[in-house]
Amino acid sequence: MANYKIKPLVLAMAFTAPVMAQEPITETEAQTTGDATLEELTVTGFRQSLERALDTKRDSANNTDSIIAEDMGKMPDLNLAESLQRVPGVAISREGGEGRKITVRGLGPGFSRTTLNGMEVPSSTGGLDSSGGVNRGRDFDFNVFASELFNQITIHKSPIASVEEGGLASTVELSTARPFDNPGQQVAFSGQMMADSFAGEDNPRLTGLYSNTFMDDRLGVLVSAAYSERTVRQEGFGSVRWTSPVANGQSWANGDSDVTINGTPNPGANNPGEDVAADSSLDYMWTPRLPRMDSFNRDQERLGLTSSVQFRPTDSMEFSLDVLTSNLKADVTSYNYFAQFRNTYDQISPSSVTLDPTGRYIVAGEFDNVTPRSESRGQFSETDFTQVVLSGQFDIADNMVLDLMYGNATSEHTEDQLRFNQTAAEGHGFSYSFEKDKNIAEMDYGFDILDASNYVWSGPTLRRDIVERENDTLRADFTIEGDSSSIKTGLIWNSRAVASERWDAININEDLNGAVVDANLATSLGSVVGDYADGIDAPSGYPNTWLVADYDAAAAAWGVGDWALNEDDSSTYDIEEETLGGYVEANVYTQLLGLPFTVNSGLRIVDTKVTSRGVSSDGEGGFAPVEREGSYTEILPSANFVLELEQDLLLRLGIARNMSRPGLGSLAGTVSVTPINGNVSIGNPNLEPVRANSADLGLEWYFAEESVLALTLFHKQIESFTTGETLENQTLPADIRAIVAARPEYDPSSPLYEPNAIHPDDDGWNISTSVNGEGADLNGYELSYQQPLRFLPGWASNFGVLANYTHVQSRADFGNGVRGSLEGLSENSYNAGVYYETDLFGGRLMLNSRDDYVTDQTGSNGNASHGTTGPTRLDMSAFYNVTDYATITLEAINLTNEAERLYTTGPLGDMDLVREYNSTGREVLVGLRVNF
Numbered sequence: 057m058a059n060y061k062i063k064p065l066v067l068a069m070a071f072t073a074p075v076m077a078q079e080p081i082t083e084t085e086a087q088t089t090g091d092a093t094l095e096e097l098t099v100t101g102f103r104q105s106l107e108r109a110l111d112t113k114r115d116s117a118n119n120t121d122s123i124i125a126e127d128m129g130k131m132p133d134l135n136l137a138e139s140l141q142r143v144p145g146v147a148i149s150r151e152g153g154e155g156r157k158i159t160v161r162g163l164g165p166g167f168s169r170t171t172l173n174g175m176e177v178p179s180s181t182g183g184l185d186s187s188g189g190v191n192r193g194r195d196f197d198f199n200v201f202a203s204e205l206f207n208q209i210t211i212h213k214s215p216i217a218s219v220e221e222g223g224l225a226s227t228v229e230l231s232t233a234r235p236f237d238n239p240g241q242q243v244a245f246s247g248q249m250m251a252d253s254f255a256g257e258d259n260p261r262l263t264g265l266y267s268n269t270f271m272d273d274r275l276g277v278l279v280s281a282a283y284s285e286r287t288v289r290q291e292g293f294g295s296v297r298w299t300s301p302v303a304n305g306q307s308w309a310n311g312d313s314d315v316t317i318n319g320t321p322n323p324g325a326n327n328p329g330e331d332v333a334a335d336s337s338l339d340y341m342w343t344p345r346l347p348r349m350d351s352f353n354r355d356q357e358r359l360g361l362t363s364s365v366q367f368r369p370t371d372s373m374e375f376s377l378d379v380l381t382s383n384l385k386a387d388v389t390s391y392n393y394f395a396q397f398r399n400t401y402d403q404i405s406p407s408s409v410t411l412d413p414t415g416r417y418i419v420a421g422e423f424d425n426v427t428p429r430s431e432s433r434g435q436f437s438e439t440d441f442t443q444v445v446l447s448g449q450f451d452i453a454d455n456m457v458l459d460l461m462y463g464n465a466t467s468e469h470t471e472d473q474l475r476f477n478q479t480a481a482e483g484h485g486f487s488y489s490f491e492k493d494k495n496i497a498e499m500d501y502g503f504d505i506l507d508a509s510n511y512v513w514s515g516p517t518l519r520r521d522i523v524e525r526e527n528d529t530l531r532a533d534f535t536i537e538g539d540s541s542s543i544k545t546g547l548i549w550n551s552r553a554v555a556s557e558r559w560d561a562i563n564i565n566e567d568l569n570g571a572v573v574d575a576n577l578a579t580s581l582g583s584v585v586g587d588y589a590d591g592i593d594a595p596s597g598y599p600n601t602w603l604v605a606d607y608d609a610a611a612a613a614w615g616v617g618d619w620a621l622n623e624d625d626s627s628t629y630d631i632e633e634e635t636l637g638g639y640v641e642a643n644v645y646t647q648l649l650g651l652p653f654t655v656n657s658g659l660r661i662v663d664t665k666v667t668s669r670g671v672s673s674d675g676e677g678g679f680a681p682v683e684r685e686g687s688y689t690e691i692l693p694s695a696n697f698v699l700e701l702e703q704d705l706l707l708r709l710g711i712a713r714n715m716s717r718p719g720l721g722s723l724a725g726t727v728s729v730t731p732i733n734g735n736v737s738i739g740n741p742n743l744e745p746v747r748a749n750s751a752d753l754g755l756e757w758y759f760a761e762e763s764v765l766a767l768t769l770f771h772k773q774i775e776s777f778t779t780g781e782t783l784e785n786q787t788l789p790a791d792i793r794a795i796v797a798a799r800p801e802y803d804p805s806s807p808l809y810e811p812n813a814i815h816p817d818d819d820g821w822n823i824s825t826s827v828n829g830e831g832a833d834l835n836g837y838e839l840s841y842q843q844p845l846r847f848l849p850g851w852a853s854n855f856g857v858l859a860n861y862t863h864v865q866s867r868a869d870f871g872n873g874v875r876g877s878l879e880g881l882s883e884n885s886y887n888a889g890v891y892y893e894t895d896l897f898g899g900r901l902m903l904n905s906r907d908d909y910v911t912d913q914t915g916s917n918g919n920a921s922h923g924t925t926g927p928t929r930l931d932m933s934a935f936y937n938v939t940d941y942a943t944i945t946l947e948a949i950n951l952t953n954e955a956e957r958l959y960t961t962g963p964l965g966d967m968d969l970v971r972e973y974n975s976t977g978r979e980v981l982v983g984l985r986v987n988f
Contacts, residue, residue, distance in 0.1 A: 101126055101893055101935075102900060103844060103856065107762045110842070112210065117643060117656035118696045118710055119214040119752050119768060125207040125233075136209065137198040138931075140228070143211055144768075144838040144860035147885050147906045149924075152288045152354045152388075153950065153976030156199050159909075160213065160225040161770060162834055162864035162881035165195035167716045167746070169223030172230045173378050173445045175463035176220070176550065178525030194719055196228070200441055200467075201382050202282035202360040204246075204263040207233040213770075214710035214752045215694045217641040217658025218533070218544055224716035224748050224774075232380055234364045235267045235276025242267040248945065248983030250286065253953070254591050254976060255353075257287035261981065276366040283359050289585065290352040290956075292592050292974025293496040294392070295344030297960045298417065298967075301401035303918025305785065305820045307339045309425065310405040317409055338406060342417035342962060342969065345917060347488050347497055348394030349599055350974055351585050357385045372451035380443045388435040391581055393602040395426045395486045395501065398917075399732065399812050403427075403483065410491070416962065417969065419490050425483030428501055429514065432478075432605035437471035459533040459546075467525040474616060475517035476605035478573050480510055489597070495957065495973040498597030505602050508575040513568045515807040516610075518561035520619050521627065525554045544658075545640045552633040554720050558625035565615045569807040577609045591977050592955065614807075624798075626737070629670035629724035633717070637662030652700040660692040664717065664745075670724045686742060690715055708754040708768075718743035718778050722826040731801040731813035735916065736792060738825040746828075748774040762856070763843040771835050776828040777868065777878075782914045787819045822916065832868030832878055854898075859888040868913075876913055876965075882906035882926055899934030899946075911958070920965030925957035941988045949979040 109122040121143040137148045137155025145161045157165035169176060179197045212219055212227040219227050248261040260283070267278035301307050315322045315338060322338075360382040368374045397404065409421035445463040452458055485502030492498060503510060533546035581588060582601040589600045611617075622628060641658030665687045694712035701707055722743055729736050754768035788796060796816040800806035814820055840860035846853045862885045866878045877883070884907045891900035905928040912922040933947040958971040 101898065102891055103762060103893055106842060106856075106858070110758065110762065110764055113764075114706070114756070114758060117654065117698065118212060118216045118694075119708060119754060121211050121213070123209045135198065136201060136203050136206065136230070139203065139209060140198075140211065141904050142858075142860075142887050142889070142902065144840045144887075145213060145836075145862045145864075145885075146211070146226075147882055150927075150956065151199065152290055152352070152356075153979070154199050154286070154288075156197055157195050158198070158228070159880045159882075160211070161772075161836060161838075161862070162866055162878055163225035163772075164878070164880035166719050167223070167225035168196070168228060169194075169220070169226075169716075170196040170228045170230065171220075172380065172443060172465070173232060173463070174229075174447065174461050174531075175443075175445060175465065175529035176222070176527055176552070177441075177443060177465045178467040178527055178552070178554070179441070194717065200384055200439055201230075202263070202284060202358055204282040205232055205280060205360045205362050205380065205382075206230055207237065214696065214750065215692070215712040215714045216656060216696060217639040217660050217692075217694050218546065220548060220550075221637065221660055221662055221690065221692055221715055222717060224714050224746060224772075232362045232364065232378060233265070233267070233278055233280065234366055234376060234378070235269050235278040236273070236366050236368075236374075238267065239269045239273045239276070241269075242987075244985070244987045246945070246983055246985035248947075248981045250979055250981045252287060252289070252976075253978040253980075254289040254291065255287040259285040259287055261285075261983070274368045276364075278362070278364040280362045281360065284357075286354070286356040286358075288354040288356070288976050290350075290354070290974050290976045291585075291588055292350050292955070292972065293594070293598070293970070294346070294348050294350045294394075294972045294974075295960075295970055296346040296348065296394070296398075297344075297917050297919060297922070297971055298342045298962065298969040299345050299398065299917040299919070300342045300963075301339045303342075303963070304399055304401055306399070306401040308401055308406055309403055311337070311339075315406050315409060318411055338409065338418075339401075340416075341409070341411065342967075343397050343421070344488070344497070344969075345398045346394040346396060347499060348392045349499075349589075349602065350972070351391040351581060351588055352974070353389045353391075353585060355387045359383045374449045376445075376447045378443075378445045378447075380441075382439075382441040384439040384441075386435075386437050388437075389584075389607070390431070390433040390435070391584070391602075391604045392431045392433075393428065393505070393581075393599070393604075394431075395423075395428050395488070395499070397426070399734075399814070400427065410489075417967070420488065422485070422487040424485055426486035426501075427483050428480045428486070428505065430478040430505075430511070430603050430605070431475060432607065432610070433473065433475040433517075434607050435471055435473050437469065439467065439469045441465070441467045455537040457535045457537075459531075459535075461529070461531050463527075463529045465525075465527045467523075469521075469523045471521045473517060473519050473521070474607065474611055476607075476610045476614075477514040477516060478508075478511040478578065478603060478605060479514035481512050481572070490970075492595040492597075495955075495970045496592065496594050496598055498595050499599060500597065501599070505599070506580055508573040508578045508603060511573040511578075511603065512570055513573060515569050515809055516564075516614060517808070518564065518614070518616055520559035520561075522557040522559065523554065524557075525552075527552050540645045542643045543640070544643075545638070547636075547638045549637075550633075550635045552635075553630065555630040556627055556724070558622045558627035559619040560622045560625075561614075561616055561618065562620045563615060563618045564807060565613060566805065566807050568614060569809065573603075574613070577606055577613055578603050579606050580604070591953065592973075592975050626670070626724075626729070629668070631669070631720050631723055632667045633664065633720075635662055635664045648699060654698040656694075656696040656698075658694055660694075661689070662692070663687070663689045666723060668723050684742075688744065690745070690747070704758040706754075706756045706758075708752065708756065710752040711750070713747070713749050715745045715747045717745050718826070722778060729796050729799055731796065731799055732810050733917070734814040734821050736788065736796065736821055736823045738792070738823065740826045743778060743826060744776060744828055746774060746777045748772045760843065764840065765843075766838075766840045768838045770837065772833070774832045774834060774868075776831055778826055778828060781827045782822055782824040782916070784822050784918075785819055786821045786823050788816060788821050788823070792823075793817070824914070830869040832866050834864065834866040834878065834881075836862060836864035838862045854892050854894050856891045856893070857889065858891075859886070861886040876921070877910060879910055879913055882909045885926075895937065897934070897936045899932065901930065901932045904929045904931075915960070917960075918963055919960040920963060921961045922971065923959050923961060923968075925959060927954045927956065928952070929954050935985075941986055943985045943987075945981070945983045945985055947981040947983075949981075950976070951978060953978055 112122040135155040208231040244265040250259040265280040269276040443465040447461040488497040528551040531548035639660040644655040756766040800808040801810040842858040844856035889902040906926040930951040955975040
C-alpha cells in the first residue's frame with residue numbers, strides 16, 4: 057500500500073474541534089433551562105437525506121456511500137449519474153450535457169456493476185461517435201431511467217462476500233420505493249418546465265406517486281410515474297483527431313517546395329533549413345484530419361413507471377413484487393461540414409503554413425485542392441426496459457431468516473442511422489487558423505458552400521442496430537443471528553444474454569450515388585438550426601451555416617424503408633453468459649484492546665461459462681458462423697474490520713480479491729472494418745476476467761449530527777486487465793483480407809463505394825484487438841467532509857457544507873511499449889457544495905470538477921493516445937414552501953456554460969490538440985411539487 061500519512065486528517069480534526077466545544081443543540085433534542093424538558097425536532101429535506109446516508113455509511117461493514125431521496129419520488133438530482141458524482145471517488149461522463157456513465161476511483165464504467173432491486177440489470181442507449189455510439193458492453197447507461205423512480209443509491213467501494221462479484225471498482229445498488237417504506241397514504245406530484253439556453257425550447261418534466269397500506273399495514277401498494285421531454289442543442293468545432301501525411305503513408309502533393317512557412321519562403325522540398333523543424337519536413341507536420349463545424353441536436357422523451365405490491369400475511373413472512381418499465385426515445389440529428397485531409401494528403405498542396413513554436417504541427421495554413429464534405433446524420437433510437445422482481449422473506453425462527461428472490465430484466469435498443477454525404481464535386485482552396493482560438497478554428501472553404509450544384513452524393517450510410525439483452529437471476533440467502541455474531545450464506549444463479557444485430561438498407565436508389573445534389577433534397581443549416589455558434593464564442597472567421605441534407609426528402613429519394621439482417625457483419629453476434637456462485641459470510645461483534653470491534657469475513661466461489669457466436673472468414677472470400685465457448689472459476693475472499701477508537705471515531709480496514717468480467721463486445725468472434733481509415737478491429741472470445749487484490753484503510757469521525765470527516769486510503773493490484781492492442785501499417789492476414797475485400801466500399805456499383813479507401817492488398821492497415829494486459833497498480837486516497845453550520849449565529853446557522861477530494865495514481869502496461877495511467881482516470885477530482893435550509897425555503901450550490909483523463913491509451917491515426925479535458929460544472933437548486941403541502945422549485949444546470957472538450961496527444965503523447973469542443977448551454981427548471 058502507498059505510504060500515505062494520517063497527519064492531514066488529524067490537523068483537519070483539530071481545526072474542527074473548537075466547533076464541538078460550543079456543544080450546539082442537536083437536531084434530535086433541545087434541552088430547555090429549568091425543567092430539563094427535551095424537545096424532539098424533525099430533520100427534513102436535503103439535510104434529512106444527508107443524515108440518513110451517513111447513518112447507512114456508518115453502520116456498513118465495508119466502505120460504502122449512499123444517496124437517499126429527500127422524499128418519496130424525489131432524488132436530490134435530475135440524473136442518477138449526477139447524483140453519484142457527489143460521492144467521493146466517483147466521476148461521470150456526459151452525453152449531450154446529461155450524465156451517462158460513471159468512473160470510480162480511476163476505473164472506467166466497465167469495472168462497475170449495477171443492480172436494481174437486488175439483481176444485475178442490462179442497459180443500452182445510443183450516443184454520438186465521440187462517446188462510443190451504441191452501448192453493446194457491460195457499461196451501465198444511467199440516462200435510461202428518470203431519477204424520481206428511485207429512493208436510494210448505495211455504492212460499495214470495497215467488497216463483502218454477500219455482494220455479488222463483478223464490480224472491481226464498485227457495485228452500485230439502485231432501489232425503487234416500496235409501500236412499507238412509509239406506511240399509510242402517500243401522494244406526491246411535481247411538474248417542472250425546463251428552458252435550454254441554446255435550444256430555446258421549453259420542456260416538461262412530470263412525476264407522480266401514490267402509495268398506501270391496508271389491513272393494518274399488512275398489504276401495501278405503490279405506483280409511480282415519471283415523464284420528461286428534453287431538447288438539447290450541442291454545437292462546436294471538431295477535428296476528428298489530428299494526423300500527418302507520414303502517419304497516413306503519404307506526402308503532400310507539392311512536398312515542401314514553394315511553401316511559405318511562418319511567413320518566409322521555404323528553401324526547398326524536404327530541406328530541414330531554418331524554417332522547418334530539424335530532421336523533418338512538412339510531411340511530418342500534424343494537421344486536423346477533418347476540421348469541421350459540428351451541430352448535434354437531441355430530442356428526447358422518457359417515460360418510467362414503477363409498481364410495487366407488498367404482502368405480510370404473518371409477522372414472520374413478507375412478499376414483494378416490484379415492476380419497473382422505462383421507455384427512452386431519442387432523435388439525434390447531427391450536421392457536420394469538414395475539409396478532408398484524411399487519406400488525401402497526396403492530392404493537397406499547401407501554399408502557406410504557420411507552425412507552432414516547436415515546429416510539429418500546423419497552427420494555420422492555406423491549401424489547394426481540398427475536397428469538403430457535408431454529413432447529415434440522423435440517429436433515431438428507442439430503448440425499452442422492463443424488470444420484474446419477486447422476493448420473499450421468511451423468519452424461520454427467532455434468529456433465522458431466509459430470503460428468496462427471482463428477477464427478470466430485458467432491454468431492447470433499436471437505432472436507425474441515416475447518414476447522407478454531400479461531397480464537393482472538385483477540390484477547392486481551403487484555409488484554417490487556430491491563432492485566435494486554440495479550440496475553434498477560423499475556416500474559409502474558398503467557394504459557395506451553400507450552392508447544391510457544387511456537390512455530388514457520395515454514398516449514404518443506412519443501417520439499423522438492434523441490441524437485445526436479457527438477465528435472469530435466482531438467489532437464496534440464509535442468515536443466522538446470534539447475540540454477538542451472525543452467519544450468512546447463499547447461492548445465486550445468473551443468466552445474461554446479449555444479441556447484437558446489424559441491419560442494412562436494401563432496395564435503395566443506387567443511381568443517386570455520384571449524381572449532382574438536387575436543390576430540393578438539401579437545405580441550409582440556418583433554416584434547420586438558427587443562431588448556430590452564438591453560444592460558444594466562436595471567432596469571427598468561423599462559418600455559421602452550410603449546406604445540409606433534408607432528411608425526409610433525401611430518405612425518400614434514396615428509397616429508405618426496407619431492411620435486411622446482415623448476418624456477416626461484425627456487429628451481428630450473440631453472447632450467453634451463465635454464472636453459479638455461492639458464499640459464506642460471518643460477522644462477529646467483539647472487542648479488541650477493550651474497544652468495540654467488528655469483523656466481517658467471507659468467501660465467494662463463482663463459476664462462469666461463456667458461449668460466443670459470431671462470423672468469420674470461410675477462407676474463400678465468404679463468411680461462416682463461429683461458436684466458441686469458455687469457462688473459468690474464481691475464489692474470492694474478503695475481510696473487513698471496524699474498530700471504534702472512540703465514540704463516533706471509526707477505523708476501517710478492508711482486504712479482498714475481486715474481479716470484473718471482460719466487455720461483452722470484446723468477446724464476440726467478429727471482425728470490424730473501416731476501409732476509409734484503414735482500421736480493422738478483431739474480437740477475442742478467449743479473454744479472461746480482470747482480477748485484483750485490494751486494500752482499504754479508512755478513518756471516519758462522526759463529530760456531530762449530520763457530520764463526518766473521513767479519510768480513506770486505497771490500493772488495488774490489478775492482474776491482466778483488458779486493453780487494446782494496435783499494430784500499425786500492417787498487411788492484412790489472408791483470412792482478414794478476404795473479409796475486407798468483400799466490403800461494399802470496394803464495389804464501384806455500391807452506394808457505399810469509397811474510391812479513397814485503402815486497398816485490402818496494401819499495407820498501412822491498423823489492426824486492433826482486445827488482449828489481457830500485464831496488469832496495473834492503483835493507489836489513492838479520498839478525503840470527505842460534511843457538516844451543518846449550526847454554531848454560526850442567527851440565520852447563518854441554517855447553512856451547511858459538504859466537500860470531498862479524491863487523488864488517484866496508476867501505472868499500467870498497454871503493450872506496444874506504451875505505459876501510462878489507466879484509461880478514464882482523473883488524477884484529481886473534487887466536489888464542493890453549500891446548502892441553506894429552513895422550514896420555509898432553502899437552496900444549494902454544487903461544484904464538481906475532475907482532471908484531464910486519457911480515454912484511449914493506444915490512440916489511432918498516429919496519435920499516442922486520446923484524452924478528455926476534465927470539466928468543472930456548477931449546478932444549483934432552490935425551493936420555497938408555499939404551504940405545508942406545496943413547494944415551488946428552481947433548478948439550474950451548468951450555470952457557467954462549461955464546454956466539453958476532447959483532445960489527441962500526437963505521436964509522442966505530449967501534445968494537446970483539440971478533437972472536439974462543444975457546449976450544450978445552460979438549463980433552468982421551474983416547478984411545483986405537491987405532497988399530501
